[in-house]
Amino acid sequence: MRVALTQAQGRLEGLGEELTSLGLTVVRVPLLEIQPRLCEDVRRQGHAFSIFPWLLFSSRSAVEAWRALDLSFSGPSLGAVGPATAREIERAAGRAEIVGAPPNAEGLATLFLQHTSISNFKGPVGLPLGTLSPPWLRRRLEIAGHQVVTLEVYETLTLGWPKDIEVDAVILASASAVKALPTRVAGDSTLITIGRSTSRAVRDRGFVPIEARAPSRTAIAQAVHQSRRQE
Secondary structure, three states: OEEEEOOOOOOOOOHHHHHHHOOOEEEEOOOEEEEEOOOHHHHHHHHHHHHOOEEEEOOHHHHHHHHHOOOOOOOOEEEEOOHHHHHHHHHOOOOEEEEOOOOOHHHHHHHHHHHOOOOOOOOOEEEEEEOOOOOHHHHHHHHOOOOEEEEEEEEEEEOOOOOOOOOOEEEEOOHHHHHHOOHHHHHHOEEEEOOHHHHHHHHHOOOOEEEOOOOOHHHHHHHHHHHHHHO
8 A cells, every 4th residue: 555645855854664563555745845935015014013922833843933033032932833843942942821622723712712711812813824714713703702813924835746646545634735636636545634623624525534533643544544444
């Protein structure tokens, strides 16, 4: 069985080795490339976020771009979408006060709203994100009555699928990756997803995903094993 890993290098480290140990052939086909928007206008807007009471990071890429822009992690309270994003914040000398559980936009929004009270909350919530980031977190906070200020700190570029690569299953870690997947490949492969938003994006395209129970190597490997049983 040939399995395509579509995440960028450095994401889900060790997954390829774990799948290989199960007797699977792993093919790396990154669908997206992340580039920080290293321009003075973005940096200037980012500096203004330092007076906000909260910054919420919905991806590791947002943290990495914030750091590449030489923007501060001190001042506002920090929230992370999940443990991997929280660890990235710690590597940048910050500390996430809240970490989404489950590790997705809905989990982060729910925890943030439990943690704060709109009646005594002053100032906007800062949301650094990418050019293709879905709007679910922003919408959830706005519906709850919060003012949200977004800043696109990184650009998500779509990469093509090589014509000579055929696989039996594709592992998808974001809605953006789902959108970048060619219809031909999606129709001919089992689609294994990480996270609700990724699964939702697959269903929106008319396909049925097999969703990993958690964003961990073990859970993803179990989802791949499940797909083998269904063949």
